[in-house]
Amino acid sequence: MKLPTIALTLLASVLSATAQSAFIRTPANGSAISRGTNTTVQVTKPNSLTGSTSVALAIGLRSCEPSTTSPSPSCLSIPSDEFFGYVAYTGPFAPVYHETALPPYQNLTVYVPQGFAQGTAVLSIAHFVLVGAGPETILDVSNVTVTVV
Ligand SMILES: *[C@@H]1O[C@H](CO)[C@@H](O)[C@H](O)[C@H]1NC(C)=O
Ligand SMILES: *[C@@H]1O[C@H](CO)[C@@H](O)[C@H](O)[C@H]1NC(C)=O
Ligand SMILES: *[C@@H]1O[C@H](CO)[C@@H](O)[C@H](O)[C@H]1NC(C)=O
Ligand SMILES: *[C@@H]1O[C@H](CO)[C@@H](O)[C@H](O)[C@H]1NC(C)=O
Helix, strand or coil, X not given: CHHHHHHHHHHHHHHHHHXXXXXXEECCCCCEECCCXXXXXXXXXXXXXXXXXXXXXXXXXXXCCCCCCCCCXXXXXXXXXXXXXXEEXXXXXXXECCCCCCCCEEEEEEEEXXXXXXXXXXXXXXXXXXXXXXXXXXXXXXXXXXXXX
């Protein structure tokens, strides 16, 4: 029974490294968001076997269009954990079940400034979470690509 135990332990550590991640469910990757309005960002955190506590979240929006301050047309190649962009939200994050069909989530309202550049942009979250018995402290960053209109 040694091998299965090792396999399970490995599996468990892989799961604990990924299963506590949060991600942006809406706006969906590739969708449009409007300037000068509030947009609902639905951040989902799938339930996992490993206990974890979400502590905080930040939401950033970075334009990928060339400008005087950001001449690079390929900003998608710069990871958002190095260049987060306009900080649209910082604060608590406590995803809970709402609809039975959906994993725990929290809706956050963010305002996209009227002056934000139109075109492709990266909408990112940085999620601070405590995982497991230690607990381990993890900062988990993910994104969707949107079109600002
Ligand atoms: C955006 O939402 C905030 C409250 O969440 C509200 O005070 C503000 O008026 C809204 N702005 C617009 C343009 O709807
Ligand atoms: C967005 O997330 C993907 C993985 O889903 C990653 O490959 C990409 O580098 C990220 N983009 C930015 C700008 O961080
Ligand atoms: C979260 O936002 C989505 C989309 O706007 C909406 O359908 C859902 O009812 C909202 N959930 C809660 C709990 O407000
Ligand atoms: C979003 O879609 C773009 C293509 O439009 C793709 O390159 C990217 O990997 C997708 N990102 C995620 C997080 O699925």
